Amino acid sequence: MKIYINLLLIVIVSFSVNAQNSISGKITDTENNPLIGVGIYAQEIHKGTTSKEDGNYILNNIPSGKIRITFSYLGYKTISKIIEFKSENKELNIQLEETSFEVDEIIISTPFNKLQSENVMKIERLSTKSIQKMGVTTLSQGITNIAGVSQISTGASIGKPVIRGLSGNRVLVYTQGIRLENQQFGGEHGLGINEAGISSIEVIKGPASLLYGSDALGGVLYLNPEKFASENAKEINFNQRYFSNTLGSNTSIGAKLSLENWKFLARGTYANHSDYKVPTNKRVTNTRFNEKDFKTGIAYSKNNFTSELRYNFNRSQLGLPEDGIAEQTTSKTLLEPYQVIDNHILSSHNHFFFGDSKLDIDLGYTFNDRQEFEEHHDEHEDEEEHEEEHEEAALRMKLKTFSYNVKYHFPKIGSIEILSGVQGLHQTNTNFGEELLIPDATINDFGVFTTANYTWNKNTLQAGIRYDNRSINTERHEISHDGDVHIFEAIDNFYNSFTTSLGFKTSLSDEITTRINVASGFRAPNLAELTSNGIHHGTNRFEKGNNNLTNEKNTQIDISLEYKTEHFELFANGFYNYLNDYIFIAPTGDIEDGEPVYSYLQENAKLYGGEFGFHLHPHPLDWLHLESTFETVVGKQDNGDYLPLIPANTWKNTFRTEFNIAKWLQQGYSSLTLASTFSQNNIGNFETPSEGYNLLNLGFGGDILLGKTKFSTTISVNNLLDKKYIHHLSRLKADGILNQGRNIVLGLSFTI
Incomplete structure (x- = not known):
């Protein structure tokens, strides 16, 4: 070292x-x-x-x-x-x-960091400030406001992103510029990232294996950290939000200091919530949670070299609802079962400038410590023994990941830009609890890629090719449970794949832009799919892995069309995604250890659909905005069966105004959104249909000037009419538990 x-x-x-x-x-x-x-x-x-x-x-x-x-x-x-x-x-x-429309931002998640309007790929971007205006409880809930993005949720605290019907390991998450690894195969814990200290979220919808390797088969969620302060400036920021439904609060304090060559920042956040309340005025027992988050960073720039070092610690304590609507309390103390999840994320970004070329070296280290505490039912234990048992997690896994990403930007040749790089990771998973969900394992990834961008007139062509290799080695374990022995056989598997992409963007006129992208992706099966052999308490089923699973591979074609004038914007995105050897879990009809047995299978499948919408800003009503988006996705196996966990069609209509009131309220806004979710009858073999529903959401806010200090205020009312509904991708749907009722969120932030 x-x-x-x-x-x-x-x-x-x-x-x-x-x-x-x-x-x-x-x-x-x-x-x-x-x-x-x-x-x-x-x-x-x-x-x-x-x-x-x-x-x-x-x-x-x-x-x-x-x-x-x-x-x-x-x-x-x-x-x-x-x-x-x-x-x-x-x-x-x-x-x-x-x-009249949104600011055209630089897109960081793509290889050449161009403006959105210049990109070959259509990337969706959402600022954290706009997410907070929506009054959402978690970051995962916030990104569902992007057309084509949904979430698999467990109560108000736990959400896993779904991009065009694909979720879990098929959606790769990047934070602080490095790959996030935190046992994301599990559906029963959230992202492990707090939105405080994040400036924006970018979403790549479709295969991104060329840029990021395995697990980017379905798309990428790219979280951009907040920027350092302007040169020779310092600032302190305070942000407070209150949530009426969960009696929750979210407090965040940040500080920044920038000199000529050095820059510093730090931010601490604490969130605490009670059980969420449904429209029947009852609370769903043990959906309470709390979160501690700390982010810090330092950057240095001098002549031909810049470097940035960031660190993030996040502790999430999440209650797991098992009894539905039982004990009614507003306590924030977690009941068993619950999880304690620690994420440590350390990243280093270094840029070397050689005149016409540039070298980027990104290094990352993540440490995920996941503990699950189970409910005890032995009434004959004395209090001291119970306390000792309570302090030890039944399930504990420590996941350590070192990742690297080296990219070289070649000197530009006319209108041609070329980038080549290598990426990879070394990962170890170690068990410490008495129960096993996945075995001790070592994973190594290595990938090499090249991509080029050619621009002429109003046209851009981008193409690339990549090769990846992944090795997975596990240890053999024998676990005894209630007299039964569950064996985790050792495996030594290798997976490799070539992926390619080709994209073309052209401006047919000053108002019309079209994009066509064809890309392939792949995903190696994860440890749960390969090795599971026991009860997964988070999903209430006995899961059996299959170590004969092969790579998932897919090819997707995307076509998008945009029409934009000074006062009107129209877009249409369509996609067709064919997957070879799609991995899914299905019931076998057997019972083991008192739970239904589910096993992992593979079948070719296809997903298709799109997103459509418009934005009207009529003249001379400069204060008025009308926005509408519709999204749809259908997922089917080749045998005609529908895929599970496919979100229902949705249609969102927003009436938004912008205004200033004298000198005391600047950049004021108000919004009224009708979010219509249609019934979902295209369901997998172990799912049930879901009814449609309509939700009304209200928002109001603006900047209040008091002296030299600007106070940004937000008021949001979600589910204004306290509508009873169950989201199709709610993991509490099987128990008939309603989603959250009316929630009033008050927010205040200021910078000094």
């Missing part, structure tokens, strides 16, 4: 030459009026600033080479420029044009 550190220091020193670059200028609107507070940001080097009262700006200490700089301001079109610096001070004046 010491050798590697010394080598890294030598490389850093070798790049610390005396070259200094800066860029300055003035930002105005189309009538040459100066714009105050325009964001100027260089994502690659973690540097940013804002324009002053006269519209002038300056950004110092920029490395030599080609750096992308974006200029963004609410209500104006974003401008992104790649500027080549060669030991000089550049002057660039920018004129921003007003727009």
Whole structure:
């Protein structure tokens, strides 16, 4: 390890030459009026600033080479420029044009980090600020407001993302720029990430194995951490939210400090909730939960080198509802059974600039400690013995993952950009509890890839190819349970695959843009699918793995069409996804240890559907927005049976206004949303149909100015009419337990 550190220091020193670059200028609107507070940001080097009262700006200490700089301001079109610096001070004046639609942001999850409007792939993006306006309880619930995204939920605390009908290991999660590994195969615990300290969420809908390897077969959820403060600035941020339904609160405090070369930030968050209440005015016992989250980061930039180090600790304590609506209390103390899940995430991002080319080295380490505490039924135990038993988890797994991602951006050849890289991970899973869900195991991944982007006129072509290899080795275990012996046989399996992608974007006119993407993906079976042999208490069934499972492979074609004018936007996305050897779990009809037996099978399958919508901003009613989206997905096996866990069709209509009231309320908004979920009758073999329902949601808020401090306020009322309903992907549906009733969420945040 010491050798590697010394080598890294030598490389850093070798790049610390005396070259200094800066860029300055003035930002105005189309009538040459100066714009105050325009964001100027260089994502690659973690540097940013804002324009002053006269519209002038300056950004110092920029490395030599080609750096992308974006200029963004609410209500104006974003401008992104790649500027080549060669030991000089550049002057660039920018004129921003007003727009009625969302700001065009840089997309970080794609290989060439272009503006959304420039990307070959259609990436959905949602800011955390907009999520908080919706009054959601968890991050997973918030992303369901993206068309084509849903969640498999357990109460109000636990949610797993579903992208176009695919979930679990088929959806890869990235946070702090590295792969998140936290036993995500399980449906009975959440993401393990708090939305505080996250600036935005990007969603790739469809195979992304070319960029991220195995497990990105269905899509990617990419969480962008909050930015550091502007150069030579400091700030303290406070955020508080209150939830009426769960009598819950979420408190977050953050601090930032930026100097010329160094930047620091830290944020602490605590959330605490009681059992959620259904429309019958009853609470669902033991759906209470609490969460502690701490994030910190440090960044350094000097000449041709930038580095960023971030750390996140999250402890989630989640009650597991087993008795439905039983004991009625507003206590926040967890009952058994419950889980305690610790996530430690450490990431290092390093960028080396070589003039026309660039090298990115991303390293990550995650440590997931998952404990499950079971309910005790022995009434003859004395209190001391019970307390000792209570302190030890029946199930405890520690998952350690080291990941790496090295990418080299070749010098641009005319209009051609080329990127090549290697990615991989080394992972170990170790059991410490008396029960076993999956065995002790070691997993190694290695992948190599190349992708290229070619732009001419109003057209862009992007293509790539990748090879991956995964090895899975497990130990043999014998577990005795109620007189029965469950054997976990050792396995030594290898999986490999080639994946490719091809995408084309063209502007048929100034108003019409179309995209066509064809991509393949793959997923190696996970440890649960290969090795399970026992009761899974989170799902109330006896699960049997199948170590003969092969890779899942898929090919998806995506077609999207966008029509956009100054006051009207229309989009249509269609997809067809064919999966070879789709892995799913199904009941066998047997009973073992008092629970129904489920086993893992494979069958070819297909999913198809799309998302459609429009956004109307009529003139001269500049304060009015009408938005509508419809999403649908159908999943079938080749034998004609429907796939399980496919979300129902939904149609959302939002009436939104924007306004200012004198000088005390700025950027004010109000919204009324009717979310219609249709009945789901296309169900898997062990599912039951779900009835449709309509939910009405209300939102109001804005920025209140008191002196020099701006207070951002939000008021949200979800399920305004206290409607009784059960979501098709609720894991409590089998017990007939209703989803959450009316929830009033009050939010306040300010920065000093």
